[in-house]
Amino acid sequence: MDKLRIGIAGISRGSQFYKEFSRIEGVEVTAVMDPDEQAVEKFRRQYSIDHGFTEYEDLLNATIDAVVIASPLRFHVQQAVAALKQDIHVLSEVTAATSTEDCKTLFDAVKQSKAQYMMGENYCYIRENIAIQNMAQSGVFGELYFAEGEYLHDVKYLHYDEHGRPTWRRTETMGRRGCTYGTHSLGPPLEWFGERVKYVNCVGPGSHTAPAYENDDTTLMLCRTESGALINVRVDMVSNRPHNMGYYSLQGTKGCYEAPRVPGGKHRLWLKDYGLSSEKWMDLSDVYEDFLPIDLIEMPVERTNANHWGSDYFMVNDFVNCLRTDKPVSIDIYRALELTLPGLYSEKSIVAGGSPVEVPDVRQW
Structure with missing residues (x-):
C-alpha cells in the first residue's frame, strides 16, 4: 500500500484526526464529509483537501482506502456497515453501537467484509x-x-x-x-x-x-x-x-x-x-x-499536553501500521463490542x- 487514502466523516472531531493522519508519511486525507456544507468548504480551504461532500455515500465513492467515522453516535453502525460492504477499512469513534441489535448488525458486516474494523478508543x-x-x-x-x-x-x-x-x-x-x-x-x-x-x-x-x-x-x-x-x-x-x-x-x-x-x-x-x-x-x-x-518515553511536552494526552496520534499510527502490514487491528470487532x-x-x-x-x-x- 504505497499511499493510504483516508476519508473523514464528521469534521468537528474529524479535524483532530486530520492533524494526526497528516503526521504519518505516506498517508493522505483526500476527502471529508459533513452535512454542514459551509463547514465542509471551510475545512477544505483550511487544509487543502481534494474532495468535500455533504452525503456519506459520496465520501465512500471518492476512492478512499479507509474511512474515519467521527459522526454522532447514532450514525456509527450504519456508516461503518456501508463502508465495510465496499471493503473500505473503518476507524470508528466510540461507542461502536447504541443497541444490541446494531451490535449484531455491525458484527455480521465485519465478518462479511474484506476490510478491517477498529473502534477508536483512544x-x-x-x-x-x-x-x-x-x-x-x-x-x-x-x-x-x-x-x-x-x-x-x-x-x-x-x-x-x-x-x-x-x-x-x-x-x-x-x-x-x-x-x-x-x-x-x-x-x-x-x-x-x-x-x-x-x-x-x-x-x-x-x-x-x-x-x-x-x-x-x-x-x-x-x-x-x-x-x-x-x-x-x-x-x-x-x-x-x-x-x-x-x-x-x-x-x-x-x-x-x-x-x-x-x-x-x-x-x-x-x-x-x-x-x-x-x-x-x-x-x-x-x-x-x-x-x-522509546517513542513513548521521549514524547515531547507539546504531545503530552495535546488533545487526550497525545493518545490520538498513537491510536491513528497503530491503525495505519496494521493496515499496511495486514495485521489484525488492536481494537477489533470483538474488543469493540466487549x-x-x-x-x-x-x-x-x-x-x-x-x-x-x-x-x-x-x-x-
Missing part, C-alpha cells in the same frame, strides 16, 4: 495506561482483582447548538439512563485484565444538576469479569466541577497503581517486589524504561434498581 493509547498494561502483562502486580475508571467531564455547553436545538450528546448520552458513554473509563482496565465483562450492576442518584435530563448526574457501573474481578466505572458529564477525564486505579496481590485525581498530581505506583515499604509510593515514570518503547455492550446492558440494570444483568459473550456469536 484512552487505551494514553502513555500511562500503556505502561500499566505492559506491567500487568509482565505480572509485577500479581493477581489482578480490582480496577477503577472515571470520566468526569462537564459538557452541558455541548448539549445544545447555537439555535437551541439538542445535539447528539444531549439526546444520545443524556437522553436515557445508564452508562451511555463508558468506554473511555472501561477500556484501559479491561485491557489490563485481558478478559471480558460478564455481569454489570448500574446505579445513579438521579438528575439534580439538570433536572430535565433523563440520565443521572453520575452513573456508576460495577463490572464483574469472567474471573470474578471487579471494575468500577463512573461517568459524569453534567456535574458542576472541574474536569477529571482520566482517573484510573489498579489493585493486585503484589502492587497497585493510582492516577492523579487533580491537575498536577503524579501517577503513583507501589510494587511489593521493588522492596518499598507499605506506605511508600514511587512515580510511575520511574519504571518507564522497563515497560515502554467495550460497548456493558454500557448497553447497564441501561437494563439501572432501571431494575441496580440488579445484576448478564452481558452476552460476542465470541460465541
